[in-house]
Amino acid sequence: MSEKLQTTSLDDVILPIKILDEIETVCKEKKLNSNQKEKLIQIIKKEYMNSSFEPGEAIGIVSAQSISEPATQMTMRTFHFAGSSGIQVTLGLPRLIEIFDAKKEPTTSTMTLYLKKKYNNKTDSERVADTITEKSLRNFVETVSLDLVNKRIRIKFKKIKKSDLKDTVAKLQKKVKDYKISIKENAMALESKEKQLTIKDLQRIKKRLLDLAVTGIQSVKNAIVVKEGDDWVIKTLGSNFLKVQSFEEIDFMRSYTNNVHEVASVLGIEAARMALIKEIKNTMKQQGLDIDVRHIMLVVDTMTFSGEIKPIGRYGVAGMKQSILTRAGFEETIKHLVKASLRQEEDTFNAIFDNVMVNQLVPIGTGMFDLIAKLGEE
Amino acid sequence: MTDVFLDGEFIGLTEKPDEIIKTVKEKRREGQISDQINIAYLQYLDVVRILTDSGRTRRPLIIVENGKPKLTKQHLEKIEQRKMTWSDLIKEGVIEFLDAEEEENAYVALRPENLTEEHTHLELDPTVILGLSTSFLPYPEFDRGDRVNFGSKMMGQSIGVYSLNLPMRIDTKANILVYSQVPIVKTHINEVLKDENHSGGKNVVVAIMSFEGYNMDDAIIMNKSSIERGLFWSYLFRTYEAEKKRYMGGQEDVIGIPEPGIRGYPGEDAYKHLPEDGIVNPETELKEDEVLIGKVSPLRFLGSLDQFITGLENIRETSVKLRHGEGGIVDRIFITESNDGNKLIKVVMRDLKRPEIGDKFASRHGQKGVIGLIIPQEDMPFTEDGTIPDVIFNPHGIPSRMTIGQLLEMLAGKVSALEGKRLSSPAFHPIPESELRKTLEKDGFKNDGKETMYDGQTGKHYSGQIFIGNAFYQKLDHLVSNKIHARSRGPVTLLTKQPTEGKSKKGGLRLGEMEKDCLIAQGAALVLKERFDSDKTKVPICKDCGLVAINDRTKNRKYCPVCGGSKVVDVEMSYAFKLLTDEMKSMLIYPKLIVKEE
Numbered sequence: 010m011s012e013k014l015q016t017t018s019l020d021d022v023i024l025p026i027k028i029l030d031e032i033e034t035v036c037k038e039k040k041l042n043s044n045q046k047e048k049l050i051q052i053i054k055k056e057y058m059n060s061s062f063e064p065g066e067a068i069g070i071v072s073a074q075s076i077s078e079p080a081t082q083m084t085m086r087t088f089h090f091a092g093s094s095g096i097q098v099t100l101g102l103p104r105l106i107e108i109f110d111a112k113k114e115p116t117t118s119t120m121t122l123y124l125k126k127k128y129n130n131k132t133d134s135e136r137v138a139d140t141i142t143e144k145s146l147r148n149f150v151e152t153v154s155l156d157l158v159n160k161r162i163r164i165k166f167k168k169i170k171k172s173d174l175k176d177t178v179a180k181l182q183k184k185v186k187d188y189k190i191s192i193k194e195n196a197m198a199l200e201s202k203e204k205q206l207t208i209k210d211l212q213r214i215k216k217r218l219l220d221l222a223v224t225g226i227q228s229v230k231n232a233i234v235v236k237e238g239d240d241w242v243i244k245t246l247g248s249n250f251l252k253v254q255s256f257e258e259i260d261f262m263r264s265y266t267n268n269v270h271e272v273a274s275v276l277g278i279e280a281a282r283m284a285l286i287k288e289i290k291n292t293m294k295q296q297g298l299d300i301d302v303r304h305i306m307l308v309v310d311t312m313t314f315s316g317e318i319k320p321i322g323r324y325g326v327a328g329m330k331q332s333i334l335t336r337a338g339f340e341e342t343i344k345h346l347v348k349a350s351l352r353q354e355e356d357t358f359n360a361i362f363d364n365v366m367v368n369q370l371v372p373i374g375t376g377m378f379d380l381i382a383k384l385g386e387e
Numbered sequence: 388m389t390d391v392f393l394d395g396e397f398i399g400l401t402e403k404p405d406e407i408i409k410t411v412k413e414k415r416r417e418g419q420i421s422d423q424i425n426i427a428y429l430q431y432l433d434v435v436r437i438l439t440d441s442g443r444t445r446r447p448l449i450i451v452e453n454g455k456p457k458l459t460k461q462h463l464e465k466i467e468q469r470k471m472t473w474s475d476l477i478k479e480g481v482i483e484f485l486d487a488e489e490e491e492n493a494y495v496a497l498r499p500e501n502l503t504e505e506h507t508h509l510e511l512d513p514t515v516i517l518g519l520s521t522s523f524l525p526y527p528e529f530d531r532g533d534r535v536n537f538g539s540k541m542m543g544q545s546i547g548v549y550s551l552n553l554p555m556r557i558d559t560k561a562n563i564l565v566y567s568q569v570p571i572v573k574t575h576i577n578e579v580l581k582d583e584n585h586s587g588g589k590n591v592v593v594a595i596m597s598f599e600g601y602n603m604d605d606a607i608i609m610n611k612s613s614i615e616r617g618l619f620w621s622y623l624f625r626t627y628e629a630e631k632k633r634y635m636g637g638q639e640d641v642i643g644i645p646e647p648g649i650r651g652y653p654g655e656d657a658y659k660h661l662p663e664d665g666i667v668n669p670e671t672e673l674k675e676d677e678v679l680i681g682k683v684s685p686l687r688f689l690g691s692l693d694q695f696i697t698g699l700e701n702i703r704e705t706s707v708k709l710r711h712g713e714g715g716i717v718d719r720i721f722i723t724e725s726n727d728g729n730k731l732i733k734v735v736m737r738d739l740k741r742p743e744i745g746d747k748f749a750s751r752h753g754q755k756g757v758i759g760l761i762i763p764q765e766d767m768p769f770t771e772d773g774t775i776p777d778v779i780f781n782p783h784g785i786p787s788r789m790t791i792g793q794l795l796e797m798l799a800g801k802v803s804a805l806e807g808k809r810l811s812s813p814a815f816h817p818i819p820e821s822e823l824r825k826t827l828e829k830d831g832f833k834n835d836g837k838e839t840m841y842d843g844q845t846g847k848h849y850s851g852q853i854f855i856g857n858a859f860y861q862k863l864d865h866l867v868s869n870k871i872h873a874r875s876r877g878p879v880t881l882l883t884k885q886p887t888e889g890k891s892k893k894g895g896l897r898l899g900e901m902e903k904d905c906l907i908a909q910g911a912a913l914v915l916k917e918r919f920d921s922d923k924t925k926v927p928i929c930k931d932c933g934l935v936a937i938n939d940r941t942k943n944r945k946y947c948p949v950c951g952g953s954k955v956v957d958v959e960m961s962y963a964f965k966l967l968t969d970e971m972k973s974m975l976i977y978p979k980l981i982v983k984e985e
Contacts, residue, residue, distance in 0.1 A: 070908045343974075350976040361907060368920050368961035374910020 022054045065377040067361075072304040076289075079298040080105060098267070104292050108269070108285065111312065111320035115268055118248035120229075123240055123263035131234070134241035137258050138232040141245065143225035146218060149177070153215060160206045162199040162215050177223055184221060226252045250275045269318055278313050285309045285318070332360040389428075391435045404428050404435045408492075411437065416450065416480030427488035436488055445484040446515070447477075448495060448508040456499060456509045457481045482511075513815040514575065522576035524751045525799065526792035527814045534790050537753030545749070545861035546621045547587025557626045557721060557733050562740075562864055564588070565620035570751075570859035571803040572796050574813035588861035589619055590804075593750075593797055594768065594776035594840065595785070595854045599760070606759030607748060608779040610767055614742050618777060619862045623738045623869070624718065629680040629707045631730035638685040640705070642666070642732070645683045651704035658706075666732055671717045673709050679717070679734050680707040707734075711893055712872065714738060745867030750858050752793040754784055768849070770838045776855060797856030798823045798836045804857045805830045884922040884962040895921070922962040930954035933979035934972075935965070956982055 024032075032053065036046050062068055083102045099107065099117045107115055122141075124134055152165045178197060182190055189200045199218065206214075231246040243259075250271040254261050266272060267288060273281035289305045311326050312319050319325035323340045330336050333356045337345040349356075358364055361371045370376040389404040390397060401407055411426045425438045425445070450457045458481050465471035476482045485493055485508070495508045502509060514522065520539040521527065527535045546562040553563065569586045570577065591613075602608045610618070633639040643665035644658050657678050660671050665681035673679070684705045709715070715738030725731040742748075742758060749755035769775045785794070795817070802823050803810045812818045824834035832838070837852035872890040879886055886895035898918050906915040927936040929947035936947040936955040945955035958980070968978040 065910055067907050067910060070904050074904065074908060346971060346974075346976055350971075355981075365903060365915065365919060366961065366967075367964045368916060368923050368959070370916055371907065371912045373907060374912045376910075376912025376916075 019051060019054045019058070022058060024050075024054060024057060028053065028057070065374050067373050068307060072307045075300055075304040076308065079293065079296075079300060082298065083296050100292065100295055105289065108288050108292070109308075109312075109321045111269070111318045111325065113270055117246065118266065118268040118271075120243075120245045120248045120250065120253065120266045121264060122243040122245065122253060123260045124243070124258055125260045128258040129239075129241055131241060133258060134234045134243060137256065138234050138243045138245075140224070141226045141229050141243070141253070141256065142232045143222050143227060143229050143247070146181070146221045146223050149223065150219065153219065155208075155211055155215065156198075160200070160211060162211065162218065163196060164199070164218075165196040168195070180223060181221070185218070273318055278316055278318075281318055282309055282313045285312065330360070332356050332358075332363050334358075334366055335360045335362040338362050338366065389433050389435055391437070393437045394440045401435065407435055416483065418478055418480070422477055422483065425484075425486040425489040427492050429488075429491070438486060438488060443486040445486045447482050447484050447511060448493070449482055449511060450480060451496065451502060451506045451509050454502050454504045454506065456502065458509075514813060517814055519576070522814070523574060524792070524814070525570070525572045525574055525812045526752075526795045526817055528792075528817075529795055530752050530790045530792040531788065534753035534788055534792075537755075538749075538751050541749040541753065541755055541861065541863060542587070542751065544863045544865070545587040546864055547861075548585055549587075551584055553624075554719070557719075557735055558624065559626050561624040563622045563624065564862060565622065566617055568859075569809070571857060572799045572810050572812055572859065575811065576813070578811070588859050590800065590857055591618070591777035591860050592774060593778045593780050593856060593858045593860075595780050595782050595797075596768065596840070596849075597781055598762075598768070598779045601760035602756075602779055602781040603759075603783070605756040605781070605784060607756045607781075608760045608762060609742055609758050610764055610775060610777045611761045612764035612775075613777040614761065619742045619746075619748070619860075621740045621862060623715070623740055623866075625710070625713070625715070625736045625738070626733055627679050627707050627709070627736065628731065628733045629682050630725050630732075631682075632684070633727075633729060634685055640682055640684045641702075642680065642682050642730070644681045645702075645704050645706065649683060649702045649704055650686070653704065666720060666722075667717050667734065669717050669720060672715075673717065673736070674714045675709055675711055677709050678706045679709060679736075680732055682706050709736070711891065713869075740866055740868060742862070743867060745871075747863040747865040748778075749861050749863055750793055751796065751861070752790040754780070754788070754790055754793055755863065756780070756784070764843075766843045768840045768843050768853070770840050770855060774838075774855070775843075778858075778860060793858065794836075794854070794856075795820060795823070797854070797858045798827070800857030800859070801832070801836060801855075802826045802830075805832070879922070883966060884924070886921055919961065923959060924962045924965060925957045925959050926965050927955045928958045928980050928982055930956060930982055933981055935968075958982060 032046070032050060035041075036049070041049065080102060083105070097117065098104075098119055099115065103116070122137075124137065128134065128137065146164075149166055150164055151167045154163045154165075155161075156163060175192070178190055178192055185199070191198050191200070199214075226249045228247040228249050229245045232243050233245075235242050235244055248266045248268045248271055250264075250266045250268070251274075253259055253264060254275075265284075267284075269281050269284045269288065272284040286302065286305050286309050289309070290300075290302065293300050308321070312321065319329070321327065327339050328336065330339075333345055333349040333354055337349075348354075356363060358367070358369070359372060361373055364371045388400045388402060391399050391401055391404075391407065405428070408426050408428055411420070411424065414420045415422055415424055421439070423439065423445075425443070427436050427438075428434075429436060458476070462471065462476065462481060473482075477484075493507045494505055495510055496502045496506045497510050497513050499509060517527070518539065520542045521535060523542055524530075524535060524538050527538070530538070546564045548563060548567050549561075550556060553561070564587065566589075567586045568589050569583050570588065571590050573582075576582075597603070598608050614620075629642065631640045631642055644661050644663065645652060647655065658681055660667050660673060661678060661681050662668055667673070667679050682705050683702045686701045686703050713736075715736040717734060718737035719735040721731075721733040721735075723731050723733070740746075742761070744758050744761060747755060747757050764775055767775045768779075784790075796812075798820070799810050799812055799818060806826065810818060827836065828834045833852075835854075836856050837854050839848055840853045840855070841848045870890070874886070874893055874895050877886060877893045877895070888894040888897065903915065903919075906918065927938045927945055928934070929936040929950060929952055931952040931954055932947060932950045934947065934949050936945060938945050938955075938957075944953075946953050947955060968980070971978045
């Protein structure tokens with residue numbers, strides 16, 4: 010490194026904007042004069058160069074090892090906290106695998122919803138939590154009876170307001186268009202337009218009817234309110250980030266979901282990248298493991314640079330590799346070889362794996378450099 | 388109405404399931420029906436199940452009626468006087484066997500003092516929850532569960548005396564401990580199984596202290612003089628065999644000293660131990676790869692004509708040699724006949740294994756370790772009365788593993804040694820710590836087992852008090868001398884030209900995928916190349932078609948057999964890659980190698 014410092018003048022070093030911003034804030038805070046500021050920038054530039062990697066460094070493998078070595082320790086100690094209040098989320102190695110596999114639907118997706126200042130209190134938060142929870146018809150029903158003679162389903166509701174009932178029924182009517190609904194006080198009767206119904210059919214319809222979602226956000230199965238500092242936070246089981254936006258009470262700017270695909274579709278790929286980093290970091294942190302963010306960032310960047318979240322593995326990053334032999338050496342050997350032969354593909358032996366395979370010098374580290382010309386020789 | 392099932396088949400309905408169960412149980416206990424019938428009422432299904440079929444696991448329990456166990460003192464006295472047996476107790480309805488189904492209806496008390504009116508059965512003894520090898524552990528209830536599990540697992544690996552008819556046995560591999568001892572702190576199972584005949588370890592004096600750092604990370608330090616006195620010596624017996632086989636065409640193996648000139652003749656020197664009959668004499672000392680039984684066989688895969696040619700060219704050397712890395716003395720020789728009526732020779736080799744650095748030992752509490760240092764007695768620490776430990780165990784092994792049983796065993800072992808008698812301290816009925824302490828004090832020792840000890844090298848006393856006691860240690864069947872292995876050059880596999888795998892084949896140690904990654908991470912490209920060139924070859928490649936060409940050395944000409952071109956260059960690559968291209972060719976993929984100019 011020192012040699013590098015000697016050859017590169019520090020004036021040529023361009024610091025990232027974020028670091029420059031930070032320098033600015035620090036200077037304001039500490040009230041530094043321009044001379045001191047210049048000195049600070051010089052030191053930072055030196056440190057910045059010191060912490061950058063050198064040409065030929067195998068950063069990908071170093072990152073992979075830096076993540077996978079602590080991950081081996083994770084398997085042995087995965088704890089579940091029984092009885093503690095809150096939403097049970099998948100943690101530890103299973104969650105880490107889930108993230109890297111870019112699983113479309115995480116086994117336990119949760120949202121963390123913050124409320125706007127006006128609604129940041131217990132009653133409001135509980136009300137919002139209640140309204141966003143998806144509820145099926147079953148939750149509002151007291152008794153259900155089958156009228157076998159007239160082929161009707163009678164549903165008696167729990168005590169609810171008449172206007173609410175009308176609303177509910179109207180909503181219901183939209184969902185079940187094949188049925189005639191009649192209201193009678195706080196009960197309703199369903200009659201199929203189709204007359205040829207067996208008792209078995211009727212039972213089936215009844216079950217489907219009771220499971221129909223009536224209120225709340227789709228796929229939010231549970232929502233609880235937790236107090237975090239000054240904030241009343243709603244934690245949900247099940248995630249639907251798009252629908253949450255429409256709630257006036259929820260501070261969407263601060264809200265979060267652990268389903269990275271939803272983040273990608275609602276907020277875009279850069280947000281998804283940040284969410285991925287956050288998820289990986291938190292998962293490791295919960296296990297008491299500390300990884301440098303830059304390792305995670307490298308992995309996450311390769312996962313997201315194409316504009317969509319790609320898994321690490323056969324159908325994602327590893328499957329996108331250029332070299333045929335590298336792909337064949339990873340998984341599905343025959344598939345890759347046959348496809349390559351059909352298309353008459355060429356492997357240029359630029360990858361590491363290929364060169365290890367044919368026992369040639371790998372183009373990384375010391376093997377990356379060669380003499381181009383011998384000076385002083387004709 | 389309750390359904391009644393007999394062995395899973397519906398036999399009827401009843402309104403009074405309790406009555407049925409009561410009657411069946413009564414009749415079983417009276418001996419009117421078989422004692423192997425079990426009956427259970429399953430409340431959640433409202434079903435009575437009667438089971439009489441085979442294959443159910445059943446266990447004995449003492450029957451309890453009105454809070455009183457049916458087994459009385461009179462019974463026990465009678466059994467002691469041999470007037471009564473186990474089956475009498477079953478016949479009398481004192482003890483019955485329950486299966487898994489009937490157990491569901493039973494309320495079993497663990498100890499007699501816990502009995503209440505509601506109990507239906509009493510456990511014979513709390514110890515019955517332990518399996519066979521776990522029952523051998525003293526003070527297991529003071530150890531953490533996993534340590535008890537490890538302890539009983541390692542008991543199975545201990546070297547001892549597993550059989551008494553050893554001179555008559557010809558096991559492929561057998562380990563026998565020399566002067567094996569019986570644990571001085573025993574359990575009930577030691578008595579039941581009469582383990583005087585089959586013990587598997589030694590009682591050693593253990594000091595829990597550090598020594599020069601040579602016992603860190605679970606290592607132990609052993610007294611050299613103790614070893615010289617015979618501590619933990621063991622014999623490894625291994626049987627080699629040769630059969631005089633008969634082949635088609637009337638040919639057969641010949642046992643004797645092979646003649647020079649045959650295929651694979653290793654030289655006269657290899658047969659120096661063999662007498663004329665080709666079988667070594669007993670008590671001959673042999674080293675690795677030396678011949679035990681001289682034998683030659685006719686060549687296999689003979690063509691139709693060659694079959695009848697007998698000559699030295701068609702005979703192959705197939706002598707039985709001592710395994711690579713093993714030596715020993717010929718112990719016994721058996722000459723018999725195999726099932727096919729062929730002459731069969733079995734030679735049993737004996738090898739003395741004295742403890743050395745790297746051998747594995749374990750106590751009965753899941754505390755295993757390898758020898759880290761062997762030091763002479765005079766350098767060992769000693770106590771006030773001159774006791775010198777055989778084993779020094781590192782104190783760091785105790786707190787995290789919480790094997791209090793080990794400490795108690797050492798305390799009990801010390802008492803046992805001082806009192807001169809074996810103590811019995813089985814699980815759940817141990818000799819209490821207070822009692823051990825009392826006896827120690829009576830014998831003039833500190834009651835916590837600690838003693839002032841002196842450095843054997845300087846004579847200065849250690850500032851701390853050191854816990855020292857007697858414990859039962861086992862030598863486990865993981866001896867370094869059986870495992871140590873190294874290779875520089877050696878045999879390679881035919882298919883890939885890569886080094887063979889495994890100790891028995893003089894194999895190399897694989898530098899695997901993850902190790903490869905480490906070299907790349909270091910950027911050590913040239914080291915990586917060198918490490919992976921065990922199978923490098925020069926392959927002539929045709930520049931035109933990119934396939935493997937021919938190097939005809941007799942004509943001193945290189946040409947391509949496919950396109951007939953003569954632009955051929957030698958390319959250095961791993962043989963495994965050449966093999967890959969060959970295999971690709973066999974599945975009709977054309978792997979064209981494009982060779983750049985140098």
